[in-house]
Amino acid sequence: MWSYANPFARPTKELCDILVAHDDALVLFSIKECAFGESGDDKLDWQRWYRRAISKSAKQIQGAERWLRRNPSQVFLDPRCTKLLPTPISPDARIHRVVVPIGAAQAWLRVGLERHGFTIAPQVTGDSHFMTVGTVGDPREFIHVFDEPTLLILLNELDTTPDFIAYLTERQRFIESGKLAWAPDEEGLLALYLDPDNPQQEYEFPTPPEPIIAAGGWEALTASLAARRTANTASYTWDVAIETLAQTATGDANGELEKVLRIMSSESRLARRWLSDAMVQSPPSGYTKARYAIS
Secondary structure (H helix, E strand, C coil): CCEEECCEEECCEECCCEEEEECCEEEEEEEEECCCCCCCCHHHHHHHHHHHHHHHHHHHHHHHHHHHHHCCCCCECCCCCCCECCCCCCCCCEEEEEEEEECCHHHHHHCCCCCCCCEEEEEEECCCCCCEEEECCCCCCCEEECCHHHHHHHHHHCCCHHHHHHHHHHHHHHHHCCCCCEECCHHHHHHHHCCCCCCCCCCCCCCCCCCECCCCHHHHHHCCHHHHHHHHHCCHHHHHHHHHHHHHCCCCCCCHHHHHHHHHHCCCHHHHHHHHHHHHCCCCCCCCHHHHHHC
16 A cells, blocks of 8 residues: 555666655665675675675665655656656655665574574664664664564564554654664564553653663563554454455546545554444444444
């Protein structure tokens, strides 16, 4: 509903790998797969891989952002640039930049760790620390860096577009606030963001008692995520309604159905709990279930 793979700025000139356009927010993804070197020098191999997989992606995103700021109506779905992006882009849109480098898994195995996810240290600049990501590129243009397994975890736990964008927004705010000195991996940040003891809340990063997030937070959290997932179970009734409507309805010449689907898809997972509950319970007299849910 919101994602466009390989959009183009000019004929044969790809803008980015994935563009997500949701209300007044854009998410620009640059994904690069590069083999990690095997010279035997960990620092050298990391620096080379960082330049090819992370720095190059950062430059692509920065170029895409400049184009979108200058030409928000010139984004196309095909390499010949005959099909415009159907979603209007505001020149003042909030832009989230996401780099997804692929190919570092063997580096973890080299140092004897069966893990994934970069160490996060905001004070680190560039490729100066092995498998550690801090400031990438221009510090005024914040860039999120997730390896592939980490991104899949995020998309699994934050499985609506507004929830994922909310995490990106809070993550940037939290890191730029200076409250974080170091986190062992992205899962540590996600564990801080999610609160399994209060599955009804809107999530945000609290101010931690220490600026260093300890390792093992995710392992402790996974044992408690069952309550959150159980609470979310009913909300997928709303997702089924979206899928059913999208697959069975025809004749949307004026785009009215698409507008309805976009409104429905704009709801967060928490809001979908309430909406799904309203859909399945008996409505008050004079209401249909659908009308009661929308009201």
